Amino acid sequence: TQLLEQSPQFLSIQEGENLTVYCNSSSVFSSLQWYRQEPGEGPVLLVTVVTGGEVKKLKRLTFQFGDARKDSSLHITAAQTGDTGLYLCAGYYTGGSNYKLTFGKGTLLTVNP
Amino acid sequence: AAGVIQSPRHLIKEKRETATLKCYPIPRHDTVYWYQQGPGQDPQFLISFYEKMQSDKGSIPDRFSAQQFSDYHSELNMSSLELGDSALYFCASSQQGRVTEAFFGQGTRLTVV
Numbered sequence: 001t002q003l004l005e006q007s008p009q010f011l012s013i014q015e016g017e018n019l020t021v022y023c024n025s026s027s028v029f030s031s032l033q034w035y036r037q038e039p040g041e042g043p044v045l046l047v048t049v050v051t052g053g054e055v056k057k058l059k060r061l062t063f064q065f066g067d068a069r070k071d072s073s074l075h076i077t078a079a080q081t082g083d084t085g086l087y088l089c090a091g092y093y094t095g096g097s098n099y100k101l102t103f104g105k106g107t108l109l110t111v112n113p
Numbered sequence: 114a115a116g117v118i119q120s121p122r123h124l125i126k127e128k129r130e131t132a133t134l135k136c137y138p139i140p141r142h143d144t145v146y147w148y149q150q151g152p153g154q155d156p157q158f159l160i161s162f163y164e165k166m167q168s169d170k171g172s173i174p175d176r177f178s179a180q181q182f183s184d185y186h187s188e189l190n191m192s193s194l195e196l197g198d199s200a201l202y203f204c205a206s207s208q209q210g211r212v213t214e215a216f217f218g219q220g221t222r223l224t225v226v
Contacts, residue, residue: 042217099161099168101215106155
């Protein structure tokens with residue numbers, strides 16, 4: 001059973017467009033992290049959200065943690081070709097192990113010039 | 114800033130051989146995680162260590178073993194390699210606390226021929 005569901009699985013857009021990807025779960029998470037991964041490289045941590053309702057901004061990226069800490073979204077404004085990559089959400093769920101980071105399956109984003 | 118260091122970056126082994134992957138965590142990080150990522154897959158949790166003790170275990174085959182040493186580096190030992198073991202292997206490290214953020218290394222690409 002996948003604890004974290006990400007959608008969409010694939011997304012192909014034109015440069016300059018906006019997009020939102022989602023990470024949903026039926027479980028409550030104590031913290032949730034978003035990573036970006038390029039082929040053959042390790043996931044790079046973008047942001048960590050901890051508080052329900054929290055919104056964090058990282059330049060053109062806006063991350064939101066749901067009030068109930070069960071879901072999160074990543075919004076990219078004016079996408080650039082350099083944003084292309086696999087976006088993974090991952091978290092430590094409340095009541096679970098603090099020593100196991102659970103991943104979603106990821107959203108593969110392609111930004112076309 | 115120092116990151117997680119993995120070695121080697123690439124490794125080619127024959128079936129039934131043995132491989133050892135090494136991971137050097139970020140200084141002062143007390144937890145190490147190992148993940149396996151097949152092509153087009155999300156990272157699958159193998160095992161983690163906290164303060165040199167195994168803290169959680171995932172889908173790690175019995176042919177694999179791992180440990181964390183006194184200097185906090187970790188090694189993943191893989192024996193009787195199979196073609197299906199070909200994958201990217203990532204190590205991540207974190208510091209346990211109210212907010213635990215895991216940082217990943219660049220990975221080791223293991224190819225079994």
